[in-house]
Amino acid sequence: MAVGFRDYYETLGVDRGASEEDIRRAYRRLARENHPDVNKDPGAEDRFKEISEAYEVLRDPEKREKYDRLGQNWKAGQDVSGASGFEGFDFGSGAGGFRDVRMDFGGGDFGGDFSDFFEGIFGRGRSGFGGGRGGGRNGFASRGQDQVAEIEVSLADAAKGGKRKISLADGRDYEVNIPAGVRDGQRIRLAGEGGSGAGGPSGDLFLRVRVRPDPRFDLEGNDLYVDLPVTPWEATLGADGVEVPTLDGNARVRVPPGSSCGRQLRLRGEGMPDGRGGRGDLYATVQIKVPKELSPREREQFERLAEVSSFSPRSRR
Amino acid sequence: MITLRATDQPLELQVLASEAGLHPDLVRRLVRLGALDPTGGTRAGPRFTRDAPARLARVMRLRRDLALNLAGAILAGELLDRIDLLEQRLRRYEPHDNRPR
Numbered sequence: 001m002a003v004g005f006r007d008y009y010e011t012l013g014v015d016r017g018a019s020e021e022d023i024r025r026a027y028r029r030l031a032r033e034n035h036p037d038v039n040k041d042p043g044a045e046d047r048f049k050e051i052s053e054a055y056e057v058l059r060d061p062e063k064r065e066k067y068d069r070l071g072q073n074w075k076a077g078q079d080v081s082g083a084s085g086f087e088g089f090d091f092g093s094g095a096g097g098f099r100d101v102r103m104d105f106g107g108g109d110f111g112g113d114f115s116d117f118f119e120g121i122f123g124r125g126r127s128g129f130g131g132g133r134g135g136g137r138n139g140f141a142s143r144g145q146d147q148v149a150e151i152e153v154s155l156a157d158a159a160k161g162g163k164r165k166i167s168l169a170d171g172r173d174y175e176v177n178i179p180a181g182v183r184d185g186q187r188i189r190l191a192g193e194g195g196s197g198a199g200g201p202s203g204d205l206f207l208r209v210r211v212r213p214d215p216r217f218d219l220e221g222n223d224l225y226v227d228l229p230v231t232p233w234e235a236t237l238g239a240d241g242v243e244v245p246t247l248d249g250n251a252r253v254r255v256p257p258g259s260s261c262g263r264q265l266r267l268r269g270e271g272m273p274d275g276r277g278g279r280g281d282l283y284a285t286v287q288i289k290v291p292k293e294l295s296p297r298e299r300e301q302f303e304r305l306a307e308v309s310s311f312s313p314r315s316r317r
Numbered sequence: 318m319i320t321l322r323a324t325d326q327p328l329e330l331q332v333l334a335s336e337a338g339l340h341p342d343l344v345r346r347l348v349r350l351g352a353l354d355p356t357g358g359t360r361a362g363p364r365f366t367r368d369a370p371a372r373l374a375r376v377m378r379l380r381r382d383l384a385l386n387l388a389g390a391i392l393a394g395e396l397l398d399r400i401d402l403l404e405q406r407l408r409r410y411e412p413h414d415n416r417p418r
Binding site (some may be wrong): 028031032035036039048052144145147148149169170171195 | 335338367368370371374375378379381382384387393394397
């Protein structure tokens, strides 16, 4: 594997005989100028990483001594992987070397990426040896913290799924794939989008889905329930083409004659996706509604019906 | 477009700490130092704006990467905000030439 030489002295703008104080002063000046929170230039983050990596090596006498053993005649970018004098270094062949050495890189959220050159010499990760800049680190490589945000979707969107753009409060934008049939409380994982790790991988960002209830529907398992208001005569005589709301719009059903309140009419496959390619059903529950006010003619008709009808809902069968 | 419900709702301190990747005690300390002002809630249960986690995370980055103490990092963050604001205002007053060159 070709590994380009990195001239850490050149990166910090100091000569090879620079004192620790010179190196610290150079780092702090360059860090202030290039810190991505301070400098909005697109290349600032990369420069800050390089500066942090250089400082990580040169501020530590042990690492600096190892680095200096590579020799003084290398130029930035030259392939050092096959050169003599590197017997003690493991460039990823998997055997021995300094694989178990972990570094306190200290670059934080912006400095967590090591160059191949760095990792080839010092291994992956971080350790606490050599102290560190700032407090709060425990000296062990650790995975970044998982983060949680909430997204709210309508019941129809939850059923339909698809790509959605979301914006986090900190300015991050994502296009998220909402799985069809996602349920309230379900989490969508965006791998590696959580907090930055300290030598380890970044944590994950979990989007907790909140499905906004739809006042028209009740969800039980994969099945949806909706009230179907009908007139007394539609319930008695039956009716064709009665509209029922569905998640996709409307459907039409036939209300059979003699439908009492509570009768359920099933619309197969109009429920929530079950995540395995199938869908639940939609149950329309008949609700007989009566007019609150009657015209004289309507009242007359109802009174005639009452006279001629022998039906009694309270009689035992 | 789906909007984050959380963007509309103030954050409790525990949630703020979780989203910023900080211990709640550290968040309380930062609040005492003036890094954030609660926007509501109660003294025992303050609430914070949705941008609070990002602001605290920036304070901690500045502190760690630039070897600042907490008070210095908070001040640096506030100054950066003021610079952003001033640059935005400045851009509004700068002449624009959108003609193709």
